[in-house]
Amino acid sequence: MSLLVIAALVVVALGRIHAEQVPQAVLDGERQIATDTAELERIAIDAEATSIGRTAAAYTPTTPSTPATTLKGLTSGRRAVLGSALLDPLTGEPLAADGRPVSLTGVDVVAMMSGHAAIRPRLMPSGNGCCLLYFAKIMLPAQSADAAADRIGSSSPTERRRLLVISENLPGLTAYGDGRTAELLGAAGGVLVTTARGTVAPTAADRGLPAAATHAAYAQRHRSDASGRMLGATTGGRRTVAGWAQVASATGPGYTDDLGLLVLTSRTVPARTASVDYSGFGLTAAAALAGITLLLGLVLWFCVQRPLLGLRLSARRLVRGATGSGADTWVELVRPVHVSGFGEPARIGRALESLRQQLAGASGPQGPSVRHRPGCRALALVAVVLLGGWALPMIFLLNRVDPATSAPASVVADQQARTEIAADRVRQYLDQSYTGLREVAGSLSGRSPAAQTELLLRVLADHKQYRSLYVLSRSGGITLRVGARPLRSMIHLPDGSGICTVNTSGRIPAIAAYVPVPGIDGGAPTAGAVLLGELDVNTLNSALSRPRLGRVWLTGAGDRVLASTVGYRAYQALPEPGLTRLVRAARGAPGTAGTATSAVHASFAGLSVDAAAPLPRSGPTVSLPWHVVTAEGTAARRLPAVQAEHRTALAGILGITAGVVCLGWLHALVIRPLRTVALRCERLAEGDRRTVLYPVNHDEVGSLTRSLELIRQALVEGGRAGGSSPTATPSPSRSRPENAPQR
Template sequence: MRPPIAALVVLLLVVAALTVIGLGGVHAERVPQAVLNGEQQIAADTAQSVRTAIDVEASTVRRTANAYPATSASTPTTALQALTSARKAVLGKALLDPRTGKLLAAGGRPVPLAGVDVVQAASGHGAVPPRLVTSGGTRQLLYFARVTLPALQEDANQDQFQAPSRPDRQWLLVVCETLPALTTYGDGRSAEVLDARGTALATTSDGAASPAVTDSGLPAAAARAANGSGRDTDASGSMLGAATGSRRTVAGWAQVASATGPGDTDNLGLVVLTSRAVPTTTAAADYSRFALEAAGALAGLALLLGLVLHFFVQRPLLRLYLSAGRLARGATEDGPGAFEELFRPVPVHGFGELARIGRALESLRLQLLGESGPQELPARRGPGYRALAVVGVVVVACWAVPMIFMLNRADTATAVPVPVLADQQARTQVAANRIRQSLDQSYTDLSDVAAGLPGRSRAAQTEVLRHTLADHKQYRSLYLLDRSGGITLRVGDTPLRTLVHVPDGGGITTVNTSGRIPAIAAYAQVRAVKGKAPAAGVVLFGEIDVKALNSVLPRPKLGSVWVTNDENKVLAASVGYRAFQSLPDSGLTRLARATQGAPGAAGTATSAALRTSSGASVDAAAPLAQSGPTARLGWHVVTAEPAAALQIPAVQAEQRTMLAGILGLTLGAACLGWLHVVVIRPLRAVAVLVERLAGGDRRTVLHPVNHDEVGSVTRSLELMRQALAERDRAARSGHTARPSRSLREQTLQR
């Protein structure tokens, strides 16, 4: 009986203390933590874009080198020209002998190889990672790739190469390029790529020049923080910069390094720094007083419930337990002292079940004394202890329900700071740009493949498509269409297309309008070559695996991400979805429609704070592309981050208020339910049995179920039943008898 009551009081006091601690720690800062976190994530997204661009460029250089059809007649000059002729961003290029580092051929600007140990770099068996070098006072990237060709023996007297005389050997291709271009979003935001010393290698800004650019201490601080976290991770962080009037600079930094294992960017030591001046918060928000008032009210309720249960349940039950034991001793033990126990009346305490049991015990006492016979007790009236438990739950609910549903409710329209909305919009634009780059790269790769198909035999074309499918994991199927739309050559999985048509030109499209999986495909024309065998088809299609596209979407603290078509139907998502379904909330659909521009225009990004069925969220939508092969599709990227995941004071106060209410109601109901199970329900059963016993039922054996106060009362009642039954038998036989000691011992053991 005591543990449920003590637990109820203690746990409610703990909830009161947690309410003070939780709500008392919510304060409105000059720059909300959510703004700092948002800038950190923008820096991380920008760093990922830079990392992806470098990785793609490095893999493209290697793939081109691996696909080069070297022969014994190939010379360094012709090979270098063939390997780099299609690359417009190349500043300088060179072919080197990896064994000696000797320059075999060069083109464009001189390749800055000073400080690069070519022999050591090419000595390993894996891919040679890019290097960051200085040329003409600017920092540039060197990409390396091995070119395998038949062994060539150089004639000492002639500047030519003759037939092979040794096993295959390699050349080392070196391509020099500038750093990938930075793209920033958000008016007034600047972005910089820093080296390990904090020197800016590339800078860009969106909109008006930001005061953050003049905060010269931020780059050095970002470089120190990045160096302190190691060079082979994708660590990120945020900082506060200088204040100018009512605005303060917020900066985020992130390493350009792989988080999943060794990568091409790990040893470059590059750091991305983004910064923006945001208005500071002047409105104070302090929930300490509310926390104290709410905690005081709950503490008062806890003590009140504890006192009520102590005086109306615990004390009456203990007195009843003592009275039942006293009567059992008087009924079963010998001696004048034991018999005198029967002369003391049984006090009736409490109400409900305890009062019923007390009245029945008094009747049994009189029957044991022989002063009265069995008597029918009146039917119970009025509420019992179950009603008391229900009232206790209602009392706790009177405190908890307002905490859950009414108090400290955040106004979605004003609780989310404007910079947080701007950050969500900027991150959505970054996500759209990342998806666009992925789709554009798929189209570019497919166009390169389509350009190499004319003039080849069917078997050679099949081999090219197989190599392409193996090298480009984003494709699930590659196939050629003839002029009637029929598939003439296919590698990979069965196509998902339901639309049979032969489009002109090239780009990105969807080739189905229903089904379980959206079929997004890149396509390019296969040009006929005069004088050569015709191609097996006129259009090359590459269906993009939607799983590969879905894997590009998730980003930390961005929430759910959806890619929708021009009818706002979902094509890809970072969360579970059905193909071509609508967005999960009508507010998101309206937000996506708000980004749509005039006919033929791409539209503009937008953001808003919405309250949906799942709670408040910070949402944004952006067109997928302003230009390129995906611009005419009219697709959008929509994101929704729950406001509960952001460190916004008003939202935090709402969350913690609701949590306190839920905890108080749950623990209060659990403890009172525990009391009902172990005390109230057994008391109801004992009340029925003792009233039957007082009414003359001597055959029903009373078995104690629990080893507690109620169980002790039940054992005492069983002893009294046996004594009364033995007396009745003796009366029928004309003798007066009392229960034997052996019978009493058997009862106690049972």
């Protein structure tokens, strides 16, 4: 019955595989690319808002200071500022302004300053587009403002609050993957930023995608991480696929949650025209399994079950003839035992016939016993071979996917694009770590050692990516440290600033950002001290992780692993040679960053779509020969050919497993007890009267064993009586009663 159920499952599982015009894996990939791109936008906006807030909190005005000099001191280090203003929190009037005029339409400055939480950025029209307004609260000494205002709107008579407003363009949007368009949409569905990579030919039929994405996002407005996928028009055998995602935090309240920004990515892919149907194969495989099941059932019925039922009846008849009384009991011993089947049932039948003759009066064993012939175990072995002949091709041969064609080119391209995004995210993570260190490095000069320690402790609490902050003197000694003990400190000071690996071996890679700090050497003025921020490798590992990207590694010099989303050992080689070859193919000529590459590889774990992308060389990562490598198994993608392969193999595994379990159960409960009964029955027929036969099973075999024990007892009683027959009736060769039937 279980094999028939598996046959039905084969029909259902394979019959439900259908090939759409655009594979589901392509749609899922576009959705993930839109989500990853939106995540980069969110991180960029959050980082800028956080940086402005930290700059405002750490600002120390010079004496004397005016609103104009304060505003200049707060914005002088920022290159992307379009306009800025310093506002009075009581009236909302600008005290100082610089650059383009800052539009504050609809902004309630008084309400903003009344709260204690950080102020979220606002999206404002600017010319033909939009800009972002960043806000930060500033506490200034009272002597830097007029004396009359010192006593109004401040928490302390020696402080005065101000509101800093900075206007900047929207973060740059990048389109990842050739032929892809990326758009940043506003809350009303308008396109704010558009970028494309490679040759893109937009069609008029796809102009409604932004409106459709905005409508879909509005339907999921209660979700902060809403995303989706869409299909566009078909033109010339190609169809547009699109993905959208909100620029919002998925882990909790964030700076971008109220902006209503949406990322829309799209590109054209080949549209499938040929249909793929596996229902015919499923019906054929199920019919073959059902035929094997029926054949095995008939063989077991005619060779084991039916003969066993006949033997049980024959044994009961012999018991009645051996233990009964009356003139008719001898008739039960006259009729010979029918020997049918082969193997153990045939052996038991021959032994019962010998016992019948002995009960009827014959002396000694009658006829030789033949034991060395194929038995029921041979039937079980044949059944295993038949099931294996069906299951093994299903597991290893049928519906196999060629590695070269296992994944469509568009799926491979999506993996490469997502790997580029992952590399950009790592670059963003390292850049933020470096920027945070650079901001604090300039504030260390001129402070006492206690003030320096307090500042570094505050930075360590704000920047979760650091595990340790320390100042390295020109001689290589640590003069100031907060946080955990460094994994390994540098002996020689590095030149300039950037990101580096402090160690080259060990269990944990030590990666640090470093910035020169002139004037710091144990509190004494000097030149050449360096502030290092050792990065927590766990936060770097989490920066690599993205849904449905598979296994991700970050490799450094020599293609050695620095971080990964799976278990790894620092500075070990990549787990598969194909991944190492991809990294080398992505490596460019000396002095260049290289280009991303991808391929489909076969390994012991199965087929996987792999890609490698170099880290963008800009800012602190300009000299890093690092790469991001990803590997996603095709089993995780909804591809018809891959689904058919795995469901076919699963059906074979279930078939062989169910067959082995059923035959094992048959061997344990029927064949092995039957062999034991056959052996004991033959020994009893050969004259063994001492071995007591205990019934163990409560089935036909147990019933047969109980009958044999009664026959043994009858033979023993007959032997004690000194007669050749245990019964009181005459043997068939003697005179019969008058009413005895004639043969």
